[in-house]
Amino acid sequence: MPSLFKPSLFKSAAYRISFVYSAAFALAILLLGLVLFWAMHLDFTRQLDGTLRDEVSTLLAESRSDGESELADAIAQREASTSRDRLLYAVFTPDGRRVLGSLRTGFPRLGLHDFTFTDPGEGPDAARGLAVDLADGKRLIVAADRERIEQIDRTIVSVFATAFLLVLLLGAAGALLLGGYLRRRLGAISGAAEAIVEGELGRRMPVSRRGDEFDRLARSLNAMLERIEGLVENVRQVSSDIAHDLRTPLARLRNRLEQALAGTDPASSGDVVADALHRVDDVLTLFAAILRIAEVESGEIRRTFAAVDVSALARELAESYAPAIADGGRRFQWSIAPDLLMLGDRELLAQAVINLLENAQRHTPEGSEIRLSVSGGAQELTLMVADDGPGVPDEDKDRIVQRFIRLDASRTTPGHGLGLNLVSAIARLHGGRLRFAGNFPGLRVILEFPRSDERGEPPFHPIGAGSREGRS
Amino acid sequence: MQILLAEDDTETAEFVARGLGELGHNVLRARDGADALHFATTENCDVIVLDRMLPAIDGLAILRRIRAAGVETPVLLLTALGRIEDRVEGLEAGADDYLVKPFAFSELAARINALGRRRPLNEAPTQIEAGPLRMDLLARQVWRNDTIVQLQPREFRLLEELMRNSDRVVTRTMLLERVWGFHFDPQTNIVETHISRLRAKLNRDGGADLIETLRGVGYRMRGNA
Numbered sequence: 001m002p003s004l005f006k007p008s009l010f011k012s013a014a015y016r017i018s019f020v021y022s023a024a025f026a027l028a029i030l031l032l033g034l035v036l037f038w039a040m041h042l043d044f045t046r047q048l049d050g051t052l053r054d055e056v057s058t059l060l061a062e063s064r065s066d067g068e069s070e071l072a073d074a075i076a077q078r079e080a081s082t083s084r085d086r087l088l089y090a091v092f093t094p095d096g097r098r099v100l101g102s103l104r105t106g107f108p109r110l111g112l113h114d115f116t117f118t119d120p121g122e123g124p125d126a127a128r129g130l131a132v133d134l135a136d137g138k139r140l141i142v143a144a145d146r147e148r149i150e151q152i153d154r155t156i157v158s159v160f161a162t163a164f165l166l167v168l169l170l171g172a173a174g175a176l177l178l179g180g181y182l183r184r185r186l187g188a189i190s191g192a193a194e195a196i197v198e199g200e201l202g203r204r205m206p207v208s209r210r211g212d213e214f215d216r217l218a219r220s221l222n223a224m225l226e227r228i229e230g231l232v233e234n235v236r237q238v239s240s241d242i243a244h245d246l247r248t249p250l251a252r253l254r255n256r257l258e259q260a261l262a263g264t265d266p267a268s269s270g271d272v273v274a275d276a277l278h279r280v281d282d283v284l285t286l287f288a289a290i291l292r293i294a295e296v297e298s299g300e301i302r303r304t305f306a307a308v309d310v311s312a313l314a315r316e317l318a319e320s321y322a323p324a325i326a327d328g329g330r331r332f333q334w335s336i337a338p339d340l341l342m343l344g345d346r347e348l349l350a351q352a353v354i355n356l357l358e359n360a361q362r363h364t365p366e367g368s369e370i371r372l373s374v375s376g377g378a379q380e381l382t383l384m385v386a387d388d389g390p391g392v393p394d395e396d397k398d399r400i401v402q403r404f405i406r407l408d409a410s411r412t413t414p415g416h417g418l419g420l421n422l423v424s425a426i427a428r429l430h431g432g433r434l435r436f437a438g439n440f441p442g443l444r445v446i447l448e449f450p451r452s453d454e455r456g457e458p459p460f461h462p463i464g465a466g467s468r469e470g471r472s
Numbered sequence: 473m474q475i476l477l478a479e480d481d482t483e484t485a486e487f488v489a490r491g492l493g494e495l496g497h498n499v500l501r502a503r504d505g506a507d508a509l510h511f512a513t514t515e516n517c518d519v520i521v522l523d524r525m526l527p528a529i530d531g532l533a534i535l536r537r538i539r540a541a542g543v544e545t546p547v548l549l550l551t552a553l554g555r556i557e558d559r560v561e562g563l564e565a566g567a568d569d570y571l572v573k574p575f576a577f578s579e580l581a582a583r584i585n586a587l588g589r590r591r592p593l594n595e596a597p598t599q600i601e602a603g604p605l606r607m608d609l610l611a612r613q614v615w616r617n618d619t620i621v622q623l624q625p626r627e628f629r630l631l632e633e634l635m636r637n638s639d640r641v642v643t644r645t646m647l648l649e650r651v652w653g654f655h656f657d658p659q660t661n662i663v664e665t666h667i668s669r670l671r672a673k674l675n676r677d678g679g680a681d682l683i684e685t686l687r688g689v690g691y692r693m694r695g696n697a
Contacts, residue, residue, distance in 0.1 A: 274687075274688070277688060278688070281688075284574070285657070285659065288657065289659075292656065300557070301557075303557065304557055304560070319624070319626065320626055320652065320662055320666070321662065323665050323666065323669050324660070324661055324662055324665035327665055327668075346653075347653075347654060347655060347656060350654060350658070351654075351656060351658055354658045354660055354662075355658075358658075358659070358660055419659075
C-alpha cells in the first residue's frame, strides 16, 4: 500500500471520493451525537425539575398540616436515607440563616436554578434546586446534585467520540482499500490505452468475468477499438488500392509521352495530347468517385434530405436509359409501382439506380434482358435491377461491393470497381441496404430502404458501426 | 466580353486569364475580396467569375453585397467544395452558375459564354429559332423547315437547351445539369445516346447535321446552317 501522503493519493479521484465519503459519514455521526447529547441533557434536566417540584409540594403539604416540627422531621428523615438518589434540603430564615437541613449554601434565589454548594466530602459542587417561601417567611430549598446528569453527559460524549474516531479510522482504511481497487481497475484500462498509444494496436482492455461497470466500459472501449482498427485497416487498404490503380494509367501515360518526345510514336502530336488528356481525365474521374463515396459515407448529406418521389424518379431514369440500353443491343423492361415516396437525396438515389443499370449493361452479353422494378410495402421500399446474364457466383456476392474489387470475369470492361461501393454507401446513407440474389439465370441487385414514418423522419442508422453487416 | 476574374490562386488565375484572352475576351483580374467588390460595382462587366474563398472578403459575402448593390451581372461561382449544400448556398446567395474545382478550361469557357448570352429574361420568348429549326415552347412542337419533328419530352428539353445556346458550346455536364437535373457526373453515356437519337430525328428527311460534336468538350447547335 502506498504511503498515505504520497501526493498521487490526493490527486486520485478514487481516493478523494472515498475519503470525502467517509469523512461525511463521520461528520454525520458527530452531528447525531451532538443532537442526542442536547436532547438527553434537556430531558434529564426536565425530569430532575419534575422530581424537585414533587418533593417541594410533598414537603409543603406535610408542613402545612402538621406544622414546622413535622417539616424538620421530614427533612431529617429524608437526609438520613442512604439512597444514591437522595436530595439535599435546607430552610433559611429571611436574614439568611440556615435553620434546617444540611445543604451548605448561601441564601437561595426563589424558583428553579443552578447553583454551587459545598459538599462535605468533595468540596464545591454543582447542584440544581427549587426554592419556595414558607408561610412563616422562611425559605425552603430542595436540591439535587448535578453529578448524575454530568455522568450521563460524559457517557454520551465518550460513546460518540469513540464512534466518530472509529468511523474516521474505518472510513480511511476503507477509502484506501476502495481507492486502491478503483485505481487498479482503471489502471488496467489506462495501461491498455497507453500500450495502444505506444503502437500495440492489437491490445485490448481487460474484461473480467464479473460483468460490472468496468467490464461494460472495457467492452464498449474494445468494440470502439475494433471499429477503429477496422477503419484504419480499410483506409490503409484503400490508399494502397488507389496508389495501385493510379500507377497503371499514369505509367502508360508516361510511356506514351516519352515516346512522343523521342519521336518514336507514330501518332501525330495532336493525337498523343488528346490521348494523354483522355488518360488524365480517367484518373480525375477516379478521384472524383473516391471523394464522392467519402462524402456519402460522412452522412452530412442527410441534413438536406427531402421527400423524393422514387416512382417518378425511377420512371424518368427508365425512360432516359431505354434508348441507351436498346442501342447496346439489350432488352429493357420496367415495372414501377406509382407514388412511392421516401426521405432522401434525389440525385444520390438517381446515381444508385444509374450505377446499377450501367453495371447490368456492362456485365451482360448482347441480347440480355434487363429489368428495373420498384415496389413498396408499408415498411419498406424496394428497387431492383435484374438481368438474365451470367450472374455472380455466391462466394463473390459479398466481395463485389468492396472498393476496387473487380471480378476476373470483368477485368476487360472499363471502370474502377467503385460503382457498387458507392451504391452500397448510398443505401446505408438512407438507412437501407444493398443485396444480391440469383435471378436464375442472371443476377438480381436489390436495394431495400425502410419507409419513413409518419413524421417524415427516416430511421437513421449510424453509417459506420453495424450497418455494414446488413442490419435491417 | 468583359470578364471580371476574382481568383486568388495565381496559377489558376493566369491559366484562366490566358485562355479567356485567347478566346477574345477582355479579362479584369481581382486578387482579393476587396478588389473584386470594387471592380464588380464600378466596372461594366458581362460576366463575373468569383472564387468562393478569397482573402479579405469571402466570395459568398461579396456575391451578396454585389446583389444588394443592385448589380445584375451574371456570376459564375468557382469552388473547391463540391458538396450539395455548398451549391445550394451559392445559388441562394445569387450565383447564376456553379463550377467545382478542378475544372476543365473548356467547361469554364462554355459556361461563361452561356452566361454572357443570358440577356434579360423578362421577355420570355415563346418561340426559338436556330437555322432551319423552329421551336414553339407553348405547343411543345418543333419544325425543321416546315416539317414537324416528333420528339420525346427529354429530347425536346435537350434540343431546347441547344437552341437557346445556338452557336455556343454546351458541355455534357451542362446538359446533365439542365436537362436531367444531375449535379454530378453519373459516368454514363446517357447524354451521348440522347444526342444521337435527337440527331437522327432531326436529320430524318435529309439535310445537314445541325448538332456539331466537339470531342471531349460538348456540343454546338449550328445557328445559321
